[in-house]
Amino acid sequence: MDNKQYELNKGLAQMLKGGVIMDVTTPEQAKIAEDAGACAVMALERIPADIRAAGGVSRMSDPKMIKGIQEAVSIPVMAKCRIGHFVEAQLLEAIEIDYIDESEVLSPADDIYHINKRDFKVPFVCGARDLGEALRRINEGASMIRTKGEPGTGDVVQAVRHMRKMNAEIRKVVSMREDELFEEAKQLQVPYELVKYVHDNGKLPVVNFAAGGVATPADAALMMQLGAEGVFVGSGIFKSGNPAKRASAIVQAVTNYTDAKLIAELSEDLGEAMVGINPSEIAIIMEERGK
Amino acid sequence: MKIGVLAVQGAFIEHRKMLESLGAECVEIRQKADLEGIQGIVLPGGESTVQGKLLHKLDMFGKIQTCIREGLPVLATCAGMILLAQTLYNDPVTHLATLPVTVRRNAYGRQLGSFITDQPVKGIGEFPMVFIRAPYIESVDDSDVEVLATVDDHIVAVRYGNQLGLSFHPEMTEDTRIHEFFLKMIQ
Numbered sequence: 043m044d045n046k047q048y049e050l051n052k053g054l055a056q057m058l059k060g061g062v063i064m065d066v067t068t069p070e071q072a073k074i075a076e077d078a079g080a081c082a083v084m085a086l087e088r089i090p091a092d093i094r095a096a097g098g099v100s101r102m103s104d105p106k107m108i109k110g111i112q113e114a115v116s117i118p119v120m121a122k123c124r125i126g127h128f129v130e131a132q133l134l135e136a137i138e139i140d141y142i143d144e145s146e147v148l149s150p151a152d153d154i155y156h157i158n159k160r161d162f163k164v165p166f167v168c169g170a171r172d173l174g175e176a177l178r179r180i181n182e183g184a185s186m187i188r189t190k191g192e193p194g195t196g197d198v199v200q201a202v203r204h205m206r207k208m209n210a211e212i213r214k215v216v217s218m219r220e221d222e223l224f225e226e227a228k229q230l231q232v233p234y235e236l237v238k239y240v241h242d243n244g245k246l247p248v249v250n251f252a253a254g255g256v257a258t259p260a261d262a263a264l265m266m267q268l269g270a271e272g273v274f275v276g277s278g279i280f281k282s283g284n285p286a287k288r289a290s291a292i293v294q295a296v297t298n299y300t301d302a303k304l305i306a307e308l309s310e311d312l313g314e315a316m317v318g319i320n321p322s323e324i325a326i327i328m329e330e331r332g333k
Numbered sequence: 334m335k336i337g338v339l340a341v342q343g344a345f346i347e348h349r350k351m352l353e354s355l356g357a358e359c360v361e362i363r364q365k366a367d368l369e370g371i372q373g374i375v376l377p378g379g380e381s382t383v384q385g386k387l388l389h390k391l392d393m394f395g396k397i398q399t400c401i402r403e404g405l406p407v408l409a410t411c412a413g414m415i416l417l418a419q420t421l422y423n424d425p426v427t428h429l430a431t432l433p434v435t436v437r438r439n440a441y442g443r444q445l446g447s448f449i450t451d452q453p454v455k456g457i458g459e460f461p462m463v464f465i466r467a468p469y470i471e472s473v474d475d476s477d478v479e480v481l482a483t484v485d486d487h488i489v490a491v492r493y494g495n496q497l498g499l500s501f502h503p504e505m506t507e508d509t510r511i512h513e514f515f516l517k518m519i520q
Contacts, residue, residue, distance in 0.1 A: 050447040053344075053465045053505050057378050057412070060342040079387060081342055081380040116424070116438060117380050118466065140444040140466070163445055290390070297341045297387055298363050 048185060051165030054118065054140070055186035055249035058082055058272055062262065062293050063251070065089045065276040067107075069114035075279070078289035082118040082141070084274070085111040090147050090194025091277035091316065094326060099149045102130040105137050112137075120167070125332040126152020128161070135164040141186070142166045144179075146331035147193045147276075156332060159183025169253065171204045171329055173211035176246055177232035187246055189270070190329040191254015194277050196318030198255040198264065200329055205252055205268045215240045254329070257282070257315050259295035259308045266299035283313025334519060337362045337371035339397075341387040343379015343412060347504035351512050365393045373406040373519045376413025378465065378502055381438070384412055385428040394429070401431045406495045408515040414498040415468055422471045432496050433475035440469040440487070440500075454490055455481040457510050462489065462501035469500050 061081025066072040072083050087103040088096060102123045112119045118140035123130035125144055130151070134142050144157055146169050159166040160183035169190035170176035176187045189208070191201030215226060215237060223241055227234040239247045252265035253274035262273045273296055279289045291308040298304050336352055338345045340361035349359045352375070360367055362374070374397070376384075388394040401407050401417075409417045409432075416428040418436035441447065447465045454460045462484065470488035473480065482490035489500035497518070503511040 046449050049505075050449065050463070050465060051444070053463060053502065054444055054447065056344045056347065056505070057380070057465060059344060059346070059379075060340065061380060061383055076382060077386075079342075079383045079390075081383045112443075117382060118444065135445075138443045138445050165444060293383065294387065294390055297391070301364070 047163055048183070051185035052248050054165060055167070058118070058186075058251075059249055060297060061272050062289070062296050063120065063272070063274045064279055064289060065274075066111060066280070069110045071280055071285070072111045072114045072119075074286050075289060076115045076117055078286055079293035080117060080289065081272070082120055083111065083115060084120045084122065084143065084276070086122055089277045089280060090328075091196070091281050092194075093147060094194045101148060102127070102133065105133060108134075108139065109137060112139075122148055123157075124148040124151040126150060126155050126157060128157045131157050131162060131164075131166075135162055139164060144168050144184075144332075146190055146328045150331050156182050167251075169329075169332070170208065172207045173215070173240070174230040174232060175333060176208060176250070177230060177236045177240070180246070180248055181232055181236060184248065186249050186251070188251040188253040188274055191252070191256075193254045193328050195255050196257040196278060196281070196316040198257070198261045201252050201254045201256065201265060202268065204254075204329075205265060205270060208250070209269050212240055212244060212246070216244045256292075257318065258312075259291045259305050262292045263295045263299040263305050266296055272296065278316055281316035283315075288312050288315075334358060334373070334516065335360060335371050336519075337368060337374045339374065339376050339384070339413070341391065342383045343377045344502070344504065345375070345377040345379075347502075348375045348377050348408075348410075348512075351504050351509055352516070355509055355512055355516060357516060362393070364391055365396055368393065368396055368400070371405070373408070373515065374400070376407060376409040376416050377504070378411035378413065381412040381415035381428065385416060385426070388416075388428070398429045398431065401429060401496065404495050406497075406515065406519045408497045408499075408512070410499045410502055410504065411465065411467055414500060417496060417498055419474060432491070432493055432498055433478060434473050434488075434491060434493075434498065435471040436468045437471045438468050439466055441467055450484060452482060452484050454511070455479075457514060460503070460510065461506045461508055463505045464489075464501050467500045470498075
């Protein structure tokens with residue numbers, strides 16, 4: 043990937059800012075998401091909540107299903123590949139996906155190495171729990187970052203933890219003396235140049251979204267107030283009672299994330315939220331995948 | 334000079350930073366009340382379907398449309414130009430429809446078709462143009478629409494009175510000349 047392509051790929055993430063990216067499993071759901079105001083959709087066979095329920099190995103989705111969704115909507119279409127599975131990524135690039143999510147939601151294909159994302163023309167988004175993970179993924183070529191959260195739980199606690207931790211670490215780097223940045227780079231296991239960028243700009247060099255466990259308009263606004271530049275909603279929409287209404291409410295809450303009166307109105311009569319499970323009740327901790 | 338930057342979704346901060354670096358005062362437009370007292374408006378890149386819907390849901394559509402029709406200067410980039418277009422070649426749903434051109438959405442295909450090129454803009458000169466899942470103008474539908482730039486025979490920048498429509502993203506470069514041009518249009 044040349045420098046221009048990387049700029050274009052970071053640029054597409056900038057266009058998605060202030061928006062909501064929704065998990066969809068069928069062209070019909072993709073249309074509902076687009077009509078509700080999703081700025082992109084994530085095409086996958088099973089949403090994280092169902093991946094948890096089904097157990098077993100979870101892989102890239104059927105390309106035919108992804109193509110069906112590409113044909114159904116005009117907004118960008120993303121899809122997930124397994125951590126380290128560069129051939130799944132090659133297939134997604136071959137069908138001209140707009141963004142690849144190298145995702146801990148699927149079963150990792152490599153327990154040591156992530157994909158060398160610099161080898162690809164297509165952009166990648168990766169999950170991160172802290173600044174070190176985020177900068178390591180960026181160094182590998184990711185042009186967008188999202189918090190990992192704990193997918194498929196409907197519990198926002200880990201997304202909050204990851205966003206707070208990342209931002210606290212960014213503030214720490216900003217406050218450092220320049221001669222301390224070399225040691226910080228060593229601690230974070232990332233190149234000095236990336237630490238210097240964070241020090242000088244007070245933010246990641248790419249767009250940073252929140253993901254994992256967002257289920258209500260208030261959850262989405264919480265993540266925005268904590269500094270997210272946009273929100274992924276996975277199981278939260280199509281596992282709820284009224285997906286179209288909830289999706290639309292979350293979109294508006296992200297735009298006006300500080301307007302409590304409006305978000306209160308948006309939160310009325312949304313029907314049942316996804317049931318949700320607590321961290322102590324889950325067997326698979328997805329956030330531990332890919333460090 | 335107070336400029337409103339539509340901030341319902343998309344790359345609005347980039348416009349804001351560029352305009353502020355040129356000395357303009359900016360306000361982010363998220364609700365109808367934010368429109369008070371602005372002397373120009375920027376419609377940024379992002380997803381036009383999302384922005385179009387939010388204009389209605391947040392009850393700003395009518396007021397913005399009226400202001401632009403009555404001469405409020407507007408700089409529209411990428412999705413913003415789609416919002417302005419009177420006709421969309423590949424979509425039956427139009428939005429503000431104040432700019433008499435026909436725009437083709439996602440005209441260069443998916444993200445793998447995104448590109449950067451240096452091409453001349455009338456009155457400005459060679460300009461670094463960033464196209465991201467960009468639209469282009471299929472045809473101009475009024476003789477008063479002035480074509481400012483073309484790339485590979487496709488129209489990518491026009492001016493129609495107070496309206497400036499671009500397929501590409503000057504806010505994603507270091508080059509401030511188009512924003513300066515817009516500020517001069519207001520004065």
